[in-house]
Amino acid sequence: MTVQLVDHNLSDKAVVRAARVSTVGQTHKSFLGKPGEDEDRDTGLIGYLMRERHGSPFEHGSLTLYVEAPIFVFREWQRHRIASYNEESARYRELRPSFYLPAVDRNLVQVGKAGAYRFEPGTAEQLAVVDGSLVTAYEAAYEAYERMLAAGIAREIARAALPVGIYSSMYVTMNPRGLMNFLSLRTHREDVAFVSHPQREIEMCAEKAETIFAGLMPVTHAAFEQNGRVAP
Amino acid sequence: MTVQLVDHNLSDKAVVRAARVSTVGQTHKSFLGKPGEDEDRDTGLIGYLMRERHGSPFEHGSLTLYVEAPIFVFREWQRHRIASYNEESARYRELRPSFYLPAVDRNLVQVGKAGAYRFEPGTAEQLAVVDGSLVTAYEAAYEAYERMLAAGIAREIARAALPVGIYSSMYVTMNPRGLMNFLSLRTHREDVAFVSHPQREIEMCAEKAETIFAGLMPVTHAAFEQNGRVAP
Amino acid sequence: MTVQLVDHNLSDKAVVRAARVSTVGQTHKSFLGKPGEDEDRDTGLIGYLMRERHGSPFEHGSLTLYVEAPIFVFREWQRHRIASYNEESARYRELRPSFYLPAVDRNLVQVGKAGAYRFEPGTAEQLAVVDGSLVTAYEAAYEAYERMLAAGIAREIARAALPVGIYSSMYVTMNPRGLMNFLSLRTHREDVAFVSHPQREIEMCAEKAETIFAGLMPVTHAAFEQNGRVAP
Amino acid sequence: MTVQLVDHNLSDKAVVRAARVSTVGQTHKSFLGKPGEDEDRDTGLIGYLMRERHGSPFEHGSLTLYVEAPIFVFREWQRHRIASYNEESARYRELRPSFYLPAVDRNLVQVGKAGAYRFEPGTAEQLAVVDGSLVTAYEAAYEAYERMLAAGIAREIARAALPVGIYSSMYVTMNPRGLMNFLSLRTHREDVAFVSHPQREIEMCAEKAETIFAGLMPVTHAAFEQNGRVAP
Numbered sequence: 030m031t032v033q034l035v036d037h038n039l040s041d042k043a044v045v046r047a048a049r050v051s052t053v054g055q056t057h058k059s060f061l062g063k064p065g066e067d068e069d070r071d072t073g074l075i076g077y078l079m080r081e082r083h084g085s086p087f088e089h090g091s092l093t094l095y096v097e098a099p100i101f102v103f104r105e106w107q108r109h110r111i112a113s114y115n116e117e118s119a120r121y122r123e124l125r126p127s128f129y130l131p132a133v134d135r136n137l138v139q140v141g142k143a144g145a146y147r148f149e150p151g152t153a154e155q156l157a158v159v160d161g162s163l164v165t166a167y168e169a170a171y172e173a174y175e176r177m178l179a180a181g182i183a184r185e186i187a188r189a190a191l192p193v194g195i196y197s198s199m200y201v202t203m204n205p206r207g208l209m210n211f212l213s214l215r216t217h218r219e220d221v222a223f224v225s226h227p228q229r230e231i232e233m234c235a236e237k238a239e240t241i242f243a244g245l246m247p248v249t250h251a252a253f254e255q256n257g258r259v260a261p
Numbered sequence: 262m263t264v265q266l267v268d269h270n271l272s273d274k275a276v277v278r279a280a281r282v283s284t285v286g287q288t289h290k291s292f293l294g295k296p297g298e299d300e301d302r303d304t305g306l307i308g309y310l311m312r313e314r315h316g317s318p319f320e321h322g323s324l325t326l327y328v329e330a331p332i333f334v335f336r337e338w339q340r341h342r343i344a345s346y347n348e349e350s351a352r353y354r355e356l357r358p359s360f361y362l363p364a365v366d367r368n369l370v371q372v373g374k375a376g377a378y379r380f381e382p383g384t385a386e387q388l389a390v391v392d393g394s395l396v397t398a399y400e401a402a403y404e405a406y407e408r409m410l411a412a413g414i415a416r417e418i419a420r421a422a423l424p425v426g427i428y429s430s431m432y433v434t435m436n437p438r439g440l441m442n443f444l445s446l447r448t449h450r451e452d453v454a455f456v457s458h459p460q461r462e463i464e465m466c467a468e469k470a471e472t473i474f475a476g477l478m479p480v481t482h483a484a485f486e487q488n489g490r491v492a493p
Numbered sequence: 494m495t496v497q498l499v500d501h502n503l504s505d506k507a508v509v510r511a512a513r514v515s516t517v518g519q520t521h522k523s524f525l526g527k528p529g530e531d532e533d534r535d536t537g538l539i540g541y542l543m544r545e546r547h548g549s550p551f552e553h554g555s556l557t558l559y560v561e562a563p564i565f566v567f568r569e570w571q572r573h574r575i576a577s578y579n580e581e582s583a584r585y586r587e588l589r590p591s592f593y594l595p596a597v598d599r600n601l602v603q604v605g606k607a608g609a610y611r612f613e614p615g616t617a618e619q620l621a622v623v624d625g626s627l628v629t630a631y632e633a634a635y636e637a638y639e640r641m642l643a644a645g646i647a648r649e650i651a652r653a654a655l656p657v658g659i660y661s662s663m664y665v666t667m668n669p670r671g672l673m674n675f676l677s678l679r680t681h682r683e684d685v686a687f688v689s690h691p692q693r694e695i696e697m698c699a700e701k702a703e704t705i706f707a708g709l710m711p712v713t714h715a716a717f718e719q720n721g722r723v724a725p
Numbered sequence: 726m727t728v729q730l731v732d733h734n735l736s737d738k739a740v741v742r743a744a745r746v747s748t749v750g751q752t753h754k755s756f757l758g759k760p761g762e763d764e765d766r767d768t769g770l771i772g773y774l775m776r777e778r779h780g781s782p783f784e785h786g787s788l789t790l791y792v793e794a795p796i797f798v799f800r801e802w803q804r805h806r807i808a809s810y811n812e813e814s815a816r817y818r819e820l821r822p823s824f825y826l827p828a829v830d831r832n833l834v835q836v837g838k839a840g841a842y843r844f845e846p847g848t849a850e851q852l853a854v855v856d857g858s859l860v861t862a863y864e865a866a867y868e869a870y871e872r873m874l875a876a877g878i879a880r881e882i883a884r885a886a887l888p889v890g891i892y893s894s895m896y897v898t899m900n901p902r903g904l905m906n907f908l909s910l911r912t913h914r915e916d917v918a919f920v921s922h923p924q925r926e927i928e929m930c931a932e933k934a935e936t937i938f939a940g941l942m943p944v945t946h947a948a949f950e951q952n953g954r955v956a957p
Binding site for chain 2: 099100101104107108110114119120128129131135136137138139148151154155158159162163165166167169170172173174176177180181182183184185186187188189190191192193194228
Binding site for chain 4: 563564565568571572574578583584592593595599600601602603612615618619622623626627629630631633634636637638640641644645646647648649650651652653654655656657658692
């Protein structure tokens with residue numbers, strides 16, 4: 030799975046600038062002139078905004094990512110509505126035979142019920158069943174797909190055979206607030222007030238997105254962590 | 262495919278009530294007391310709001326539908342962000358072996374390119390290829406799915422084998438404005454200012470939703486038609 | 494200030510119905526047939542959804558309120574974007590001379606700074622200053638407004654003189670999730686994880702809305718309370 | 726009134742990049758490498774997307790503006806919900822005595838009714854009434870405001886006296902699609918399919934925003950014009 034930074038205009042300064050308009054009025058001119066100044070005060074303000082759930086200052090900017098992941102991951106991701114998506118279309122192009130197989134360290138077995146379950150490693154036999162079954166299904170699906178296309182059938186019909194394990198690609202754009210909400214729900218931490226249980230595959234994407242985000246907005250990201258990973 | 266009315270509180274009167282607050286102030290008391298009165302004036306007002314793109318009066322109310330359709334239809338539907346969704350989860354339950362096959366009257370062949378294409382009927386041979394290929398792929402996929410489940414593999418992993426042609430189910434809730442936007446983009450008419458080219462399968466769902474909507478809000482639906490099916 | 498129930502289709506059952514589609518598939522038929530059954534199980538499910546931040550099941554339905562409040566309250570309320578608004582228009586009609594004056598029990602004096610302040614009662618002299626000053630300003634504003642209207646000036650220009658303390662009216666429609674977010678941010682409680690500091694006037698409106706909501710969805714409201722008034 | 730560009734990452738290329746993922750898959754690497762290439766093809770694609778209402782490619786990027794305008798303008802602007810706002814707060818700071826007066830070329834008289842009205846110049850007498858009335862009301866309001874503040878009354882109460890003609894300031898962030906929707910509804914043109922009737926003051930702000938937008942995304946702006954100023 031791939032998550033790449035394509036474009037952005039994020040900065041911790043943009044949060045401070047937007048928030049200070051409440052109390053100071055116009056703030057962007059001085060901010061443009063004095064980079065690096067008042068950093069402690071800015072860090073304190075960002076922590077305060079996060080704790081007090083003043084979310085709007087975290088919306089001024091956008092991050093565009095390029096993502097390659099299986100359709101079952103995109104199905105979950107695209108339920109986040111405060112975001113913009115453009116995805117490869119199986120109506121407009123023929124999809125490539127690129128399919129998801131779990132890595133050897135993917136826990137395969139679910140123990141417990143909804144609300145209180147965990148995943149544990151599978152045996153070598155179980156891993157073999159997964160690989161064998163998925164490869165068989167993927168090959169049969171793609172063969173059927175190509176047979177239909179060869180017979181002149183429209184792509185939008187032939188695609189019905191394709192599995193949700195096939196890779197797709199998309200551009201997704203979010204603002205920092207929407208991204209933190211995504212990270213909060215799509216990563217699992219035990220030591221937070223609100224524990225999420227995302228599927229491991231979308232969590233792997235979320236982790237890559239978080240690394241990019243933390244690099245671009247280190248102060249905001251640290252405040253998000255300190256706030257128990259609750260989005261403002 | 263199934264589209265059923267589950268719950269709603271839609272009415273043409275709600276549009277008029279909301280719009281009249283602009284010019285009259287409180288309007289709901291008199292409206293509750295005088296059903297059926299001033300119908301011509303109401304019809305005129307609704308047509309005016311639609312033409313002038315005063316969209317907000319069409320947002321006060323909600324319609325909940327139960328939908329059964331293949332995943333490739335849900336993938337398109339759920340890109341509409343002014344709506345609420347809850348869908349059957351292949352993480353939480355085992356999906357049933359219910360798959361989409363095109364009806365005999367489904368046009369199978371795409372002629373022309375993006376922006377200027379149409380669909381034409383396939384030959385009997387082509388229909389046979391579609392049916393045969395899809396059934397083969399579906400059977401292989403479901404067999405692989407069951408083999409993995411039988412081996413104790415987590416549902417969320419085993420589902421990767423399942424095709425986007427498998428049926429899922431969801432509850433979707435929209436307000437009238439969001440629904441009209443959905444209908445505008447997901448139905449095809451030649452004689453309108455903005456021509457949409459939806460896939461036939463989601464259009465079939467949209468047609469069922471439109472019938473329900475037209476029954477609940479006949480004046481609004483007629484105004485939508487007269488406005489070239491552009492949502493306000 | 495006035496907050497009246499105008500229309501709704503809210504119910505705790507709608508939450509359960511939407512949530513169960515994840516694990517059971519179609520649920521609305523049985524629900525329509527067995528009212529009152531399985532209430533404990535439903536209460537448990539709603540509490541679970543709230544704690545786990547499964548917010549989407551709380552979106553299927555809408556509540557329309559009629560509100561009369563000063564413009565400074567509407568300015569705050571309308572910043573909530575997951576909601577639908579239609580408001581009396583000072584472009585289309587002449588506003589009535591109805592203005593906000595604080596009640597005698599409104600705390601008038603702010604002590605402390607942003608992030609750690611509270612309000613305390615004013616003296617009788619302070620209350621007299623407020624009443625006298627506001628009445629003087631309101632009268633001057635409305636006199637200027639009427640003078641301009643009498644001279645044939647367009648309403649949209651004349652209204653510039655009117656104070657944000659003048660009453661306006663609107664219809665607002667929210668779903669239960671959006672409403673809980675509104676209540677969480679616009680009411681003040683000391684004993685919750687996230688303490689909000691709303692202006693008292695919008696809180697008075699929020700309290701009226703909450704009473705209506707609690708009557709319509711008692712199980713959801715109780716779960717919201719038990720969850721520290723954090724919206725799912 | 727002031728509308729200034731604060732920050733942005735808009736470009737016509739971003740639209741093309743997002744749209745091409747539908748048919749080509751990953752597109753940003755080649756785009757980063759070949760600026761200026763294929764410009765005619767890009768212009769054609771952007772026009773096609775606009776006409777066909779493929780709106781999502783116009784969402785990848787954000788524009789932040791700093792705006793100073795009277796509260797009655799902000800009241801209209803902030804009804805646009807696909808946008809992010811942070812505004813100067815009269816709860817947190819004392820507002821300055823800066824008020825809106827119409828320029829001499831502002832048409833003062835409304836002729837005709839809702840749906841078919843226009844504005845015409847006022848007489849010299851009418852302009853004098855407007856100026857005199859507004860100044861009188863503004864002075865009375867600000868005097869009452871300062872009297873209350875001097876008596877120790879909380880800012881959030883004292884502000885009730887302030888008129889909607891007082892200037893406020895905000896940062897607003899929109900994506901190109903949201904911005905085009907704003908421009909479509911808040912500017913008046915006679916020769917388009919959907920004629921809007923915005924108040925002149927918000928239109929003046931919209932015109933400034935449009936000039937900025939046209940400079941940053943000239944191809945998209947030209948396509949918006951050619952499409953009758955209907956947002957995609």
